[in-house]
Amino acid sequence: MSGSGSRTEMTLSQAPEFRLAIIAVLVFALMAVLSPDRFLSAQNLTSMAFQFPEFAILALAMTITMTTGGIDLSVVGVANLSAVIAAAILTSLAGPEATGIVAVMWLAVALVASLAVGAAAGFFNGILVTRLGLPPILATLGSGLVFTGFAVAMTGGSAVMGFPDIVSVIGNSTIWFVPVPLILFAVLAIALHILLTRTGFGLRVTMYGANPLAALYAAIDIDRILLRVYVIAGMFSAVAGMVIMSRANSAKADYGSSYLLLAVLIAVLGGVNPYGGYGRVIGVVLAVLSMQFLSSGLNMLQVSNFARELIWGALLLLVMVINTTNWAGLRAGRKPAKTG
Amino acid sequence: MQAPDTPAFVEMTGVTKHYAGVTALDGVDFTVHPGEAICLAGENGSGKSTLIKILSGVEPASDGEIRIGGELMTGHTPRDATAAGVLVIFQDFSLFPNLSVAENIAFANELTEGRRIYSRRHARAVAQRMLHRIGVDIPLNAKLETLPVAHKQLVAICRALACEARLIIMDEPTTALTGKEVTVLLDIIRVLKEQGVAVIFVSHKLAEVLAVSERVVVLRNGKKVAEGDAAEFDAASLTRHMTGRDVAEASPGAFDGSGEMLLSVENLQKQGSFRDISFSMQTGEVLGITGLLGSGRTSLAKALFGLVAPDSGRIVVDGEEVPLGDPIASAEARIGYVPEDRLTEGLFLTQSILRNVAVGRLQEHERNGFLDLRGLVDEAADWLTRLKVKTPSITAPVQSLSGGNQQRVALARWMARAPRLLILNGPSVGVDVGSKAEIHDIIRDLGHQGLGVIVISDDLPELLATCHRILVMKGGAMTDEFAGGKISEDVLSQKLTS
Amino acid sequence: MMSDRWKELLARNEALVALVIVLFCIVATLSDPNFFTVTTLSDLLRASIVLGILAIGCMLVLISGGIDVSFTAVAVSAMYMTTKLSLAVWPDMPWPLIFALSIGFGALLGAINGTFIAIFGLPTLIVTLGTLSVFRGFLLTFVGSDRISALPPDMREFSRMMIARGTTESGDFYALPWSLAALLGVILLTAFILHKTMLGRSIFALGGSVESARRLGIDVRRTQFFVYVYVGALAGLAGILHGSMGRMADPFSLVGLELSVIAAVVLGGARLIGGYGTITGTLLGVALIVLVQNSLIVIGIPSTWQSVTIGALILLGTGLPAYQAKRAAARAG
Known part of the structure; x- marks a missing residue:
């Protein structure tokens, strides 16, 4: 129902995504003009494509929680915890010497484990929000500390390293000149876009964000929706954790600590309404691109x-x-003025 | 009426207000004398809110003259109005839930006195004095959020008095009160009048406050259409003036009993809300449930849809027991519920009309996890047409619609789910007169289509016009049952309050 | 069944946090008799100063119905700019002036937050998230990114000034620096503002209901603006205290602490929806966080479990009341 968003009554030029697209193009053009030989070089473009996916994926996780009017402050904690657990599997069970099919198998095990950790962490967040009735900001503030804390406790605060070489594929290789992290981000972004716009679940997520009480009266299974939202956010965070781990060739409890605020920032910049009810993946992607052009320029x-x-x-x-x-x-729309 | 030589406290002459091409108020004269109680009546959109906003300085008048206490007011602000002794008590009371009773009462007073230092002792003294003035006893230290609604209202009155109010304007003062609480309020109003404080009741349900009022002013379409001694008015004549016509609709009469057994409710009970509720109804029947506020009607309505979990009892629809306290199970049992408060409970205001309808049918339009958008749009559009929703575009946000059309959208969502039983809580609250009659048509039509419809309302003409049978609740119990067409409004009204 | 009064008392966060602190101390003393000494107490007190001042500011924002995540950046910026300015212009600047300068810088940065929030009406979380980046980015880009250990002499001097120092008869060393007086001053001033002035009551009113406050004639913008300026000033004070006590102006310090501070405040019973918060509760929350940060090992939990402990405390401390409220709402129907 992409054509039926609440803002379609506006003309294209009024849409926040349109403004963002202009910003992205302007920034790109500006940087290209200021430093044409280097900004437009293939090397710079690839390096940009390697850099942004890790925090951009976290921003996607933030987007889906914000669409419900919530927030997930635990994304970085989840990313690091899942990376530390995957790293434990890769170092202690596989070891740096593992090659060939054995290494691939252990990598697969590690990836599944990290996704499972992400899902479990998200489920925990969802339980806190739905069953305990904690405000998401508090629930994920607390759980984020707990997840980070587990990662610290497991590693004693130091980096875990010594992976099989194959691990670097996730973060540092390319397929047909396209960096793997970029492919991961693109796949997740498209998946989230489809989820939010083409499935009943996605529509319910937006509707719940627009008016939680009306969602209850419309017999929407709110608890199940929220649980799934936080599980998805957790799994996205785990993917980001894998990219970070692969690029750093190690896992540590305090990697990417600046990414939390960055993820919130990108989501809001991308037009996601922090009060819930509106969020489009395309806006978030444009926000990520603007930021990356700007910073690398x-x-x-x-x-x-x-x-x-x-x-x-x-x-x-x-x-x-x-x-x-x-x-x-x-x-004003959420708190309509009473008229007599 | 006051002696003619008493100077008027408020004198508004020829007050006019235009909003972007619409004339909300058209040359209205309005006076208030000290110690006088006035009913300001009118339907939604009649201009009564606008008049109050202008008097209290929230909005400037486009034209006309306003005098308060003899002084000509030009472009006065809410603060000026307060200083002149005109205070409004809004329907939500505008109190602070996190502060004590004493502070809530004294706050405005301390503010207008221009204090910088806050003295708890002074605040308590002021609050105590005001509570004493109206002869009630509320613990000064209690947090406001812990008080019942009626007490909050009294706190709001005391706050107005603390600001040396000479005129208190009360917006829908009785809607949130139980019968007994209304009596207490009216006694307090009498005390205020003796102390020379004037009161304006702004309401569209005036029967209750007529007893303490001297004068009635009725607005319609921005014009004053009637004014006179309160004794000359009764509920029926007020309605006639407010709507401009007799709205007595024909009763559908008693149900012919041709349907099949649809719903049976057995010994439903919830502590503190309702007890031992049993009734049954057939397909095609329109059943009214009424009662005053606090009678348990809304709790019962919510319980029937699973929004409130009863302690015990059974709900059986089409021979199958419905799990209690589970709205999703209730919806699966094909029960629908259209809540009373469209704006906060019923609709997703910022979302499109289309989405507001489609949200109830997402499951049915999912193929392999993906939505069949075409099907959804077609179906929603079809229902919107059938319910005659007037809109240029179904992708416009639902908040752009009028009250009546919004209510139809809320109905369309449930109609699209092909319910067996539809519960309508206050189906025409906040809907203009014309739409009201049309919504009643829709309700009657739903019955003809073979649905069971339960109308929960305290709007007696509405119940009489739509229901085959009316159940009366009092103090949480079912006390009376009447067949439609066999009872008059007056008798029903008596049964409610006696 | 517990009696109602007990239930009521335990439902209050202050009581719960105090109970946990007492339990912590009992367990700690049992496992290490050296724990409960004047030395430990004075160490913990000193560790609470900066966190305590920041927490009181943060509490004020929560009471007003907002949230601030930028105050650590304000603190570190004010401290570092003051140090740089003093070293460049007048190295022998007396400490009262240095402090005033830092408080002034803090208030100025707070006013920037206040402008976006009170004048433009933007959501507080988003604004402070933005200014957190802006303040820190500005500091590190344009002011400097070197750690300075050659502080103005008077700044170092201040950190050596003690209200009391010595050794008890049992041989425990203790020292109470004058910076503790700063915390006390902040407590008294804030308590006065919150409870004895109309401004303070307006802050509570604002947190209770913005709409009602506006209708009552409270100057909502001015009140909000004051809150952010005051919080900025407190952050400036906390920053300069942090620099002088640590005897180093480190532009990378403090930032990252904001979530711990918010945790302390929330543990102390301040609510995110606004309108609620007490100084006692906030200080208890700070005490608990400081205990966990410094003495976890004493009760037999390795210090690597610090984060888990604080996180779990937040979830329990705020989850319990939330769950009770949810149950009560369900019962009421």
Whole structure:
């Protein structure tokens, strides 16, 4: 029902995704003009494609929880916990010398284990939100600490390394010149888009986010929907954990700690309504691209790493201010004024 | 009526208000004398809210003159109105749930006095004095959120008094009160009037407050259509003035008993809400359940749909027992429920009309996990046409529709699920007069189509116009049963309150 | 069956947290008699100063119905900018001026948050998330990214000033720095604002219902703006205390602590929906977090389990009341 979104009554140019597309193109063009030989080089383009998927996948996890009006602050914790467990399997059971079919088999076991950990962690979050009635922000703040804590306790806080070579395939190889992490991100993004727009589940997710009480009265199985949302977020986080592990060739409890805020930032920048009820994957993808063009272009221009953080934050605030009128409308929409 | 020589406290002359091309208020004259109680009556959209907003400074008038306490007000703000002694008690009371009773009462007063330092002792003294003034006793330290609704209202009245109110405007003051609480409120209003405080009741259900009022003013389509001594009005004449016509619709009469057994409810019980409820109904029957607030009617309605879990009892639909307290199981048993509050419970306001209808039929339109969008759209569009929803586009957000059309969308969602039993809680609350009659037509038609319909309402004409049978609830129990067409509004009204 | 009064008491987070602290101390003392000494107490107190000041600011935001994740960035920025400025302009700057400067920087950054939140009306989480990045990015890009251990002399001097120091008769060493007085001052000032001024009551009112506050004539924007400026000022104070007590201006420190601080505040009973929060509860929450961070090992839990413990405490401490509320709502129908 993609053609029936609540914003289709607006013209294309008013859609937040359209604005984002313009921003993405402008940023790309600007960087290409400022540093044509290096920004447009094949090497830079590939390196960008290797860099962003890990946090972009986390942003997808954030997107689906935010669409319900919730949030998942445990994504990085889940990613690291699942990576640490996968790493334990890869180092202690497979070992760095493993090759060929044995290595592939252990990698498969490790991947399944990490996905299972992600799903279990998400299920735990879902239970906290549905059965205990905790606000998602608190539930996942607490559970995020618990997941990270388990990873710390298992590793004593140090990095786990010594994987079979095959592990680097996930994060560092290409298929027909396309980096594997990018393929993973693309597959997950398309899957999430289809899930949100073409399935009953996805529509229920959005509707619940728009008005939880009305969802209850419409006999939507809210608990099951929310459980599945957090399980999906957990599994996406686990995939991100695998990419991080493979690229770093190790797993550690505190990898990617800056990714949490980045994931929230990208989701909001991508037009996802943090109060729930609206979120489109295309917007999130455009937000990710804008951020990556911007940060790697700035790298080319010898701008320090820290300036990226500054610019990301400024971009978020700018987009929010531009959208202010929209927000006011959305918020008013949730609390309709009483008219006599 | 007040002696003519008493100067008016509020004098509004020729007040007019235009909103983007619509005239909400058209040259209305309105006066209030000290110590006078006035019923300001009108349907939704009649302009009564606009009049109050202008008087209380929330919105400026487009034209006309407003005097409060003899002084000409030009572009006054809510704060100016408060300072002049005009206070509004909104339907939600606008209190702070997390603060104590004392603070809630004293807050506005401390604020208008321009205090910077907050003195708990002073606040308590003010609060105590105000509670004493209306002769009620509420613990000063209690957190407001722990109080029953009626007490919250009294706190709101005290707050107004603490601001030296000379006129208190009460928006729908009795809708959330039980019969006994209304009596208490009316006694307090009498006390206020003796103290020279004027009161305006803004409501579309006025029968209850007529007893303490001196004067009635009726608005319709932004114009004052009637004004006079309260004694000259009764419920029927008020309705006539408000709607501009006699809305007495024909009763469908008693049910002919031609249906099959559809629903039987046996000894349904929930502590503190309702007890020992048993009744049954057939297909094609329209059953009304009525009662005052606090009678348990809404809890029972929710329990029938599984939104409230009864402690014991059985609900059987088409010979099969429905699990209690499980809305999803109830929906699977083909029970539908259209809630009273469309805006917060019934509809997904920001979402499209289409989605609001389709959300009930997602499961049936899933093929291998994917939605058959074409089928969904066609089906939803079909129902919207059948229920005559007027909209330029079914992808417009549902909040862009009028109240009546919104209610039809809520109905369409359940109709699309082909229910056996449809429970309508307050089907025409907040719907304009014209749409109301049409919704009644739809309800009667649902019965003809062989559905069982339960209408939960305290709108007696509505029940009389739609139901074959009316059950009356009082204090959580079923007390009376009447066949349609065999009872008048007055008798029914007596049975409710006696 | 528990009596109602017990239930009521236990339903309050303060009581629950206090109980856990007492239990913790009993177990700790049983397993290590050296735990319950003046030395441990003074160590824990010192460890609570910065966290405590940040938590009180954070609590204020929660009471007003918002949330702030940027205060650690404000703290570290104010501290580092003050240090740099002082070293560049007047290395011998007296410490009161240094402190005032840092508080001023903090208030300024807080005003930026306040502008976006109170004037533009943007959601607080999103704004502070953005400013967290902006403040830190600005600091590291334009101000500097080196750790400075050659602090202005008066800053180091301050950290050596003690209210009391010595050794008890049983030979336990203790030291109470003047920075503790800063925490006390913040507690008193905040308590005064919250309970004795209309501004403070307005903050509670705002958290209870923004719409009602507006209708009553409370200046919602001004109140919100004040909250964020005040929190910024407190963060500036906490930052400079952190720098001077650690005898190093580290632009990478503090950031990352925000979730622990929020955890402490929430454990202490402040609610995310706004309108609720007490200083006592917040301080108890801080005490518990500091205990877990510093003394977990004493009760036989390896310190690597610190995160798990804090996380579990948050889930239990907020989950229990949430579950009770959910059950009560279901019963009421």
